[in-house]
Amino acid sequence: MAGVYGKLQERIRELDALTQAMGVLEWDHQTHMPPGGSAGRGQQMGTLAAIKHRRLADPVVGEWLDALEGSEDPGVAATLRNARRAYTHATAVPSALVSALSEATTAGHGAWMAAREANDFAPFAPALERLVDLIRQQVACLGEAEHPYDLLLEQYDPGSTVAALRPMFSRLAGELSGVIDEAIARPRPPALSLHVPLAPMKAINRSVVSALGFSMDRGRLDEAEHPFTLGVTPGDVRLTTHYHLDNLLSTLSGTIHETGHGLYEQGLPARPGTWTNTAAGMGLHESQSRFWENCIGRSLPFCRWLVTVLDAEHPSHGLTAEAIFGAANRVSRSLIRIAADESTYNLHILVRFELELALLTGELAVADLPEAWDDAYARIVGIRPDAPRAGVLQDVHWSAGLLGYFPSYTIGNLYAASFRYTIEEAIPDLWTQVEAGEFGAVLSWLRDNVHRHGHMMDAPDIFAAAVGDRDPVADLITHLRARQEQVSAL
Amino acid sequence: MAGVYGKLQERIRELDALTQAMGVLEWDHQTHMPPGGSAGRGQQMGTLAAIKHRRLADPVVGEWLDALEGSEDPGVAATLRNARRAYTHATAVPSALVSALSEATTAGHGAWMAAREANDFAPFAPALERLVDLIRQQVACLGEAEHPYDLLLEQYDPGSTVAALRPMFSRLAGELSGVIDEAIARPRPPALSLHVPLAPMKAINRSVVSALGFSMDRGRLDEAEHPFTLGVTPGDVRLTTHYHLDNLLSTLSGTIHETGHGLYEQGLPARPGTWTNTAAGMGLHESQSRFWENCIGRSLPFCRWLVTVLDAEHPSHGLTAEAIFGAANRVSRSLIRIAADESTYNLHILVRFELELALLTGELAVADLPEAWDDAYARIVGIRPDAPRAGVLQDVHWSAGLLGYFPSYTIGNLYAASFRYTIEEAIPDLWTQVEAGEFGAVLSWLRDNVHRHGHMMDAPDIFAAAVGDRDPVADLITHLRARQEQVSAL
Numbered sequence: 014m015a016g017v018y019g020k021l022q023e024r025i026r027e028l029d030a031l032t033q034a035m036g037v038l039e040w041d042h043q044t045h046m047p048p049g050g051s052a053g054r055g056q057q058m059g060t061l062a063a064i065k066h067r068r069l070a071d072p073v074v075g076e077w078l079d080a081l082e083g084s085e086d087p088g089v090a091a092t093l094r095n096a097r098r099a100y101t102h103a104t105a106v107p108s109a110l111v112s113a114l115s116e117a118t119t120a121g122h123g124a125w126m127a128a129r130e131a132n133d134f135a136p137f138a139p140a141l142e143r144l145v146d147l148i149r150q151q152v153a154c155l156g157e158a159e160h161p162y163d164l165l166l167e168q169y170d171p172g173s174t175v176a177a178l179r180p181m182f183s184r185l186a187g188e189l190s191g192v193i194d195e196a197i198a199r200p201r202p203p204a205l206s207l208h209v210p211l212a213p214m215k216a217i218n219r220s221v222v223s224a225l226g227f228s229m230d231r232g233r234l235d236e237a238e239h240p241f242t243l244g245v246t247p248g249d250v251r252l253t254t255h256y257h258l259d260n261l262l263s264t265l266s267g268t269i270h271e272t273g274h275g276l277y278e279q280g281l282p283a284r285p286g287t288w289t290n291t292a293a294g295m296g297l298h299e300s301q302s303r304f305w306e307n308c309i310g311r312s313l314p315f316c317r318w319l320v321t322v323l324d325a326e327h328p329s330h331g332l333t334a335e336a337i338f339g340a341a342n343r344v345s346r347s348l349i350r351i352a353a354d355e356s357t358y359n360l361h362i363l364v365r366f367e368l369e370l371a372l373l374t375g376e377l378a379v380a381d382l383p384e385a386w387d388d389a390y391a392r393i394v395g396i397r398p399d400a401p402r403a404g405v406l407q408d409v410h411w412s413a414g415l416l417g418y419f420p421s422y423t424i425g426n427l428y429a430a431s432f433r434y435t436i437e438e439a440i441p442d443l444w445t446q447v448e449a450g451e452f453g454a455v456l457s458w459l460r461d462n463v464h465r466h467g468h469m470m471d472a473p474d475i476f477a478a479a480v481g482d483r484d485p486v487a488d489l490i491t492h493l494r495a496r497q498e499q500v501s502a503l
Numbered sequence: 504m505a506g507v508y509g510k511l512q513e514r515i516r517e518l519d520a521l522t523q524a525m526g527v528l529e530w531d532h533q534t535h536m537p538p539g540g541s542a543g544r545g546q547q548m549g550t551l552a553a554i555k556h557r558r559l560a561d562p563v564v565g566e567w568l569d570a571l572e573g574s575e576d577p578g579v580a581a582t583l584r585n586a587r588r589a590y591t592h593a594t595a596v597p598s599a600l601v602s603a604l605s606e607a608t609t610a611g612h613g614a615w616m617a618a619r620e621a622n623d624f625a626p627f628a629p630a631l632e633r634l635v636d637l638i639r640q641q642v643a644c645l646g647e648a649e650h651p652y653d654l655l656l657e658q659y660d661p662g663s664t665v666a667a668l669r670p671m672f673s674r675l676a677g678e679l680s681g682v683i684d685e686a687i688a689r690p691r692p693p694a695l696s697l698h699v700p701l702a703p704m705k706a707i708n709r710s711v712v713s714a715l716g717f718s719m720d721r722g723r724l725d726e727a728e729h730p731f732t733l734g735v736t737p738g739d740v741r742l743t744t745h746y747h748l749d750n751l752l753s754t755l756s757g758t759i760h761e762t763g764h765g766l767y768e769q770g771l772p773a774r775p776g777t778w779t780n781t782a783a784g785m786g787l788h789e790s791q792s793r794f795w796e797n798c799i800g801r802s803l804p805f806c807r808w809l810v811t812v813l814d815a816e817h818p819s820h821g822l823t824a825e826a827i828f829g830a831a832n833r834v835s836r837s838l839i840r841i842a843a844d845e846s847t848y849n850l851h852i853l854v855r856f857e858l859e860l861a862l863l864t865g866e867l868a869v870a871d872l873p874e875a876w877d878d879a880y881a882r883i884v885g886i887r888p889d890a891p892r893a894g895v896l897q898d899v900h901w902s903a904g905l906l907g908y909f910p911s912y913t914i915g916n917l918y919a920a921s922f923r924y925t926i927e928e929a930i931p932d933l934w935t936q937v938e939a940g941e942f943g944a945v946l947s948w949l950r951d952n953v954h955r956h957g958h959m960m961d962a963p964d965i966f967a968a969a970v971g972d973r974d975p976v977a978d979l980i981t982h983l984r985a986r987q988e989q990v991s992a993l
Contacts, residue, residue: 030550033543034524037531045535049721049738053523060520064554231539248539 165417202339244278280464299425655907692829734768789915
């Protein structure tokens with residue numbers, strides 16, 4: 014069995030090297046590649062993807078997995094669970110369907126762009142219908158599950174199920190509405206507009222990234238149109254951000270968000286060839302970005318420390334910690350997910366979760382989606398979209414065939430809130446440390462309780478081991494309510 | 504046969520995509536990768552190299568090549584010639600020898616570094632002995648040739664042979680000595696030292712690169728410790744340079760050199776899957792960098808135009824065109840190749856060519872190399888090294904197993920000189936254009952006569968088709984003598 018496991022590990026190392034190479038090529042594409050490189054880059058990525066698929070879907074991999082089945086070594090068992098998922102996904106879906114999906118996402122993206130431009134859902138409808146149909150076929154190939162949506166969740170957040178999420182999400186929807194109503198009933202803190210030139214803007218961002226514990230010897234910070242983080246290996250993690258020179262706070266919250274992702278990637282364990290050395294899923298990944306962005310980055314102690322950074326890098330800023338804190342925590346029932354405040358954001362996700370379930374089961378036809386979207390916004394978010402561009406056409410995800418991805422964002426917020434309260438218990442002087450710009454103890458806690466596990470366990474198990482029997486819905490509500498009370502007390 | 508050729512083309516496209524991906528990874532390594540990425544990058548490169556080798560050395564490729572043998576289609580025939588060379592190189596050398604060479608170059612590099620540090624050849628000797636022995640074994644595997652060194656030349660400059668180079672190089676050695684003596688007998692123009700801050704330094708370099716015709720939509724300019732140029736595809740060509748803030752001229756000549764390489768890469772034809780769409784060899788590549796760096800970049804008309812760039816980007820420069828021209832063309836019999844002037848540079852190469860031939864044939868033992876080096880410098884360059892670090896240990900090439908590469912540099916200078924005089928005939932107002940910063944006609948000539956051929960013909964044939972029966976040795980001597988006379992006339 015050791016020989017078989019050795020072969021599997023060698024294959025995983027090869028697949029990881031290909032994945033890493035593709036990651037660097039994609040990072041390069043979004044940060045540095047000249048426009049003339051597009052066609053070549055498409056060929057390079059296509060070639061590597063085809064080789065990777067051939068090596069993963071190789072029948073001998075299935076034989077190795079069968080031979081290792083039932084291993085009592087926890088490391089082998091965890092590798093096997095993760096490898097089985099990847100192998101199944103690579104082999105269960107016929108290649109004709111994979112090609113059709115690939116073409117449909119290309120067509121879907123074009124149709125979505127055209128529809129957005131026209132502010133009209135109609136041009137997108139046939140492409141989305143095709144995509145939903147193909148995704149339903151794909152799900153049918155992937156095996157049995159309590160709910161077909163579970164098979165989509167598994168691709169992004171293995172371990173999460175509709176049965177677990179639905180009750181959490183519906184409790185959250187009910188409670189959140191109250192929190193938001195209370196916040197809106199209070200006087201709204203003023204927004205901030207401060208122009209910061211590029212050089213100090215960069216210096217501020219780099220100071221914050223480094224202070225949070227992100228190692229620049231094992232990572233970078235670059236600019237990208239749509240910020241993202243790439244973990245090539247724990248020794249090579251690449252953050253990107255977008256400098257909005259007229260909006261320091263929005264720039265910083267984006268940077269801190271990506272830093273959270275990056276700290277997770279830098280903290281993953283070195284267990285080459287096991288697939289237990291990766292992130293455990295997008296929900297847990299998002300918990301790391303949201304924890305730093307929201308729980309830490311929008312706190313009053315953090316704003317107090319941030320003022321000392323501004324004093325050093327851009328002395329003419331003229332801001333107070335209280336003004337930053339207020340501006341970073343304004344609440345409103347708004348239409349656009351990516352511009353939503355920390356509370357309302359989750360309602361945007363709940364709308365999408367509900368609609369995705371209905372699309373997948375066939376309860377909702379694509380033709381009826383625009384009306385269903387507007388109704389769901391009115392009912393759940395409390396505001397009715399006035400145009401498709403600010404409604405059903407706002408997200409790129411569905412046009413890229415990404416169904417099952419949205420829940421990760423709210424799973425992340427839920428996990429983050431429970432991490433906050435667990436850490437507050439573990440580090441009694443947490444907020445004093447944050448105000449002093451000391452984030453080492455917090456990071457150590459996350460390293461020990463989240464990062465170092467990699468993907469030995471699925472995310473829900475890592476979460477449970479880290480926070481015990483805490484209730485993440487209650488924690489998120491407590492966190493949001495406390496934050497708003499603090500804002501109004503200023 | 505069309506079916507077989509199609510299969511070969513598909514395989515070549517796959518191999519090219521892998522080569523391109525490796526190119527981007529290597530570029531990233533040298534420009535952006537954080538230090539912590541090294542181990543992972545080694546694995547990524549190793550994995551891609553192994554896949555590439557497996558796909559190239561696949562016996563079915565040999566069958567396709569055999570089936571296509573004798574094709575009268577010139578495109579197929581050229582593809583076949585280039586593919587046969589690559590296939591032979593990938594299959595003729597036993598994998599144990601490939602591994603031994605790879606280990607020996609790693610060990611060789613370490614030993615060379617230690618020897619340089621100690622300023623003592625002895626620690627490098629055993630590693631170099633091993634390398635030379637393995638290279639001789641490798642050459643024995645590669646087949647028949649008039650001279651075994653031809654099999655090394657073929658890897659870097661296919662079409663060049665010892666029989667063709669030796670008489671050219673020995674005529675050159677004889678004539679050059681006279682040119683250098685004449686130059687040294689005249690008053691030496693003063694060197695220039697001008698500190699240019701980073702921002703105007705970058706602006707000056709970018710202005711020059713763009714003016715020469717390098718497209719920034721299909722390329723980039725970055726910083727690297729050891730400048731190089733990567734052509735991923737003609738649409739994605741990456742120059743690097745090193746900004747010496749205290750030495751504008753040395754910075755610029757490096758940048759212009761790389762721009763010459765980059766213009767060649769941007770001008771290569773689009774014939775995917777043929778291997779006739781690549782550069783025809785390192786000698787021709789070097790002719791493009793040397794032509795722009797030396798023939799154009801060190802000319803008085805260019806210096807006049809450069810002053811207008813300095814006026815725009817760094818008005819306080821205080822330089823005259825004549826001062827720049829003089830400083831860019833100082834001649835001396837010096838010890839270090841990479842710091843040598845345009846004339847003497849070739850003598851440094853001739854030393855290495857002579858020693859490499861003797862090492863490969865066994866006429867010279869590695870143990871006797873230091874003395875042979877010093878003797879050859881005294882005889883050919885006219886100066887005797889005073890320390891191994893400034894002598895036999897100065898170049899990295901041999902420690903990396905690169906025997907047969909050095910001649911490319913002088914082949915490049917020879918070709919460049921004949922290009923100069925052919926272009927002067929084709930464009931009568933060449934130097935008026937250069938003084939006006941107009942380089943379009945020159946670039947068009949190079950595009951038509953060099954770049955667009957890709958690797959349909961080998962470099963000596965491309966050169967002959969471009970310049971007719973010109974004598975490159977005479978042209979290089981004429982060029983260097985004319986340049987020195989112009990310097991002394993100021």
